[in-house]
Amino acid sequence: MIIVTQFKKIGALVLVNRDEVKSSSSDPVFHTRSLLGNDSDDIHVFARHLYEHLRINKPAVFGISLKDYSVKTLTLLKEVLLEHSLCIFGQIVIGPPGSGKTTYCHEMSQFLQQIGRKVAVVNIDPANDGMMYTPAIDIANLITLEEVMVNYHLGPNGGLVYCMEFLEKNMDWLFEKINHFKGHYFIFDCPGQVELYTHHNSVKNITEKLVGFGMHLCAINLIDSHYCSDPGKFISTLLMSLTTMLNIALPHVNVLSKTDLTERYGKLLFHPSFYTEVLDLDYLLDALNEDPFAHKRGLKLNKALVELIEGYNLVSFIPLCIKNKELISRVHAAVDTANGYIFGSGEERNVNALLSSAVGVHFAGGRDTGFEEMSTDP
Numbered sequence: 491m492i493i494v495t496q497f498k499k500i501g502a503l504v505l506v507n508r509d510e511v512k513s514s515s516s517d518p519v520f521h522t523r524s525l526l527g528n529d530s531d532d533i534h535v536f537a538r539h540l541y542e543h544l545r546i547n548k549p550a551v552f553g554i555s556l557k558d559y560s561v562k563t564l565t566l567l568k569e570v571l572l573e574h575s576l577c578i579f580g581q582i583v584i585g586p587p588g589s590g591k592t593t594y595c596h597e598m599s600q601f602l603q604q605i606g607r608k609v610a611v612v613n614i615d616p617a618n619d620g621m622m623y624t625p626a627i628d629i630a631n632l633i634t635l636e637e638v639m640v641n642y643h644l645g646p647n648g649g650l651v652y653c654m655e656f657l658e659k660n661m662d663w664l665f666e667k668i669n670h671f672k673g674h675y676f677i678f679d680c681p682g683q684v685e686l687y688t689h690h691n692s693v694k695n696i697t698e699k700l701v702g703f704g705m706h707l708c709a710i711n712l713i714d715s716h717y718c719s720d721p722g723k724f725i726s727t728l729l730m731s732l733t734t735m736l737n738i739a740l741p742h743v744n745v746l747s748k749t750d751l752t753e754r755y756g757k758l759l760f761h762p763s764f765y766t767e768v769l770d771l772d773y774l775l776d777a778l779n780e781d782p783f784a785h786k787r788g789l790k791l792n793k794a795l796v797e798l799i800e801g802y803n804l805v806s807f808i809p810l811c812i813k814n815k816e817l818i819s820r821v822h823a824a825v826d827t828a829n830g831y832i833f834g835s836g837e838e839r840n841v842n843a844l845l846s847s848a849v850g851v852h853f854a855g856g857r858d859t860g861f862e863e864m865s866t867d868p
């Protein structure tokens with residue numbers, strides 16, 4: 491129950507809930523029901539608007555008792571709610587080296603800002619020297635890879651692990667910084683070291699602590715789509731993605747990045763939807779069996795791996811070419827669904843306006859798979 495009062499009493503009680511958004515083009519529908527006391531339209535309008543601003547995805551009861559119900563008071567209350575919002579949403583961008591994480595953080599933050607979201611990009615890659623965004627929070631102010639390598643005589647991989655363990659032990663530093671960005675949506679740019687996600691515990695512990703801090707997080711695992719051009723590499727990509735999902739244990743969105751470049755590394759054996767939807771993997775085994783250099787024992791191992799991946803039935807991908815706003819929007823919709831983000835007012839409409847004004851995107855084929863169309867782009 492949320493009490494909004496200027497008279498030190500609970501006031502009128504109103505129940506508010508919202509319908510599931512059916513499509514990105516439809517505005518959300520709210521229902522208000524008076525439970526007790528004053529049943530005026532003003533009270534209902536206030537309850538509905540405050541509920542929307544709280545961004546919670548379950549019904550809520552408001553106790554409202556105010557001196558006036560003017561637009562000015564409502565605007566003031568919304569600002570206070572946004573400042574003290576209990577729900578912090580964000581995405582943690584992970585994946586192998588060079589898969590496009592930093593580029594994604596920049597482009598996704600631009601996209602979200604354009605649709606009206608306040609975004610803070612947090613760099614937690616201690617070796618990030620090519621940031622095209624200005625980080626709101628930067629791990630470099632806590633620790634850098636370079637100083638760790640020099641002071642502790644570690645190589646780059648050991649140094650990165652040390653930095654992540656250091657951050658894990660100094661989460662108060664991060665929480666304190668996050669507190670300066672109330673009402674923001676957070677995007678975390680992570681280092682490109684696969685072991686950190688597949689079996690080391692620091693990133694997992696860091697995300698657990700962020701969730702404990704009140705953050706609704708989703709992991710975005712970027713995988714370079716050139717792995718699709720080789721059946722063996724694609725199987726190992728699937729296995730790595732599965733292991734990451736199981737280890738990080740957050741709501742998860744896998745993304746095949748750089749789809750405009752996919753076929754530069756060889757023609758795809760199957761339709762792109764085979765790779766994004768991870769359809770019947772026996773076809774991949776057949777392709778591997780046809781390889782004259784494949785070792786018999788390796789084939790048995792591949793079969794076992796495919797059975798494992800299919801047994802979990804968890805891995806699928808969204809294609810992404812970073813310059814394609816429609817594909818970015820698709821990833822953004824999947825992430826919002828995964829971490830339970832509730833749209834701020836007008837965001838859906840802004841997405842549509844943004845997509846309809848996007849220039850330079852040519853679709854040669856159907857819109858569903860994304861990357862074969864983009865690979866035909868100049």
Ligand SMILES: Nc1nc2c(ncn2[C@@H]2O[C@H](COP(=O)(O)OP(=O)(O)OP(=O)(O)O)[C@@H](O)[C@H]2O)c(=O)[nH]1
Binds near residue numbers: 594747
């Ligand atoms: N063609 C194309 N290039 C991309 C795309 N996304 C990223 N890149 C390029 O891929 C390279 C690596 O991108 P980064 O964003 O630095 O990758 P990263 O995952 O942050 O790299 P590390 O932090 O070193 O692990 C850069 O040259 C980007 O410009 C894309 O969709 N298409």
Ligand SMILES: [Mg+2]
Binds near residue numbers: 593615
């Ligand atoms: Mg990077």
